[in-house]
Amino acid sequence: MTAIEVNGLRKSHQEFEAVKGISFEVPEGEIFALLGRNGAGKTTTIEVLAGFQRADGGSVRVLGLDPCAERAAVRRRTGIMLQEAGFFPELTVAQTVDTWRDFTAAPRPREEALELAGLTARSGTRVRQLSGGEKRRLDLALALLGRPEVLFLDEPTTGMDPEARARTWDVVRDLAARGTTILLTTHYLDEAQRLATSMAIMDEGRIVASGGMIETLAARRGQVAFLMPAHLDPGALPLPVTLEKGRAVCRAEDPDLAAQTLLTWAAERGLRLNDLEVRAATLEDLFLDLARTKEDAR
């Protein structure tokens, strides 16, 4: 079943059109990353999906429901973690969770929610004493309280240390494996690449690239990079390279094969290709390519 359907969505803030007719679908149990620079329209899209804002055009469905017309039903079955949470600073973590439990139908036990978010040890700490990353974790605990079928996570790991980030990824993966559909935004491209099964990249309110993560990246060229040997003319190499910050970079559909060609060529000449790196395309490459294409079009 399709858990989230967005069809030609448009949304303006006063005069400014933040979302200009976007469409995508997220099947049940998938992790979908909505990506893009600051101001691309990601949060606006989440706010419409969560029923906080009404679409100006197009349609959205969450679990087959209209988030605006059927707000109560959608709220019961979804969880949301927005960028700015409104907590009461004087309450402890445990008191905050208990307060939210009172407003949640069939909530998880407090200890379970804290455990999932890695906050058990901070249970008695006042919210004002939490670090930024810990506040994000408290947000996650609250978003998970109602055992949501769909979870919206707006920059869930911002401010978290590497360990907390990795732990959050595990929680997200585990929830998806049990059937929860997750739509997340993040500026950490490695995070999106590791977590999401599919993605859409937004720019100025439009989707400029989308698809399955593995398929999208596999269709792009990877690269082989190495320190350019001194006194070697790049034109003499068996494959074309560009020089980027002192490194020779060869873009190739099959980077393993390109590396073999380059290494064999070097060995035959008694040369070493130092600091050799061979890798498939990354989301960061895709982002940079999109930025270059946009720059060239100007």
Ligand SMILES: Nc1ncnc2c1ncn2[C@@H]1O[C@H](COP(=O)(O)OP(=O)(O)OP(=O)(O)O)[C@@H](O)[C@H]1O
């Ligand atoms: N309430 C509002 N009133 C006026 N303009 C708004 C409002 N909310 C958002 N905008 C504008 O709409 C555009 C899209 O904002 P949005 O928050 O959806 O982007 P975003 O992709 O989530 O960005 P970020 O990565 O910075 O969170 C921005 O230019 C923003 O300034």
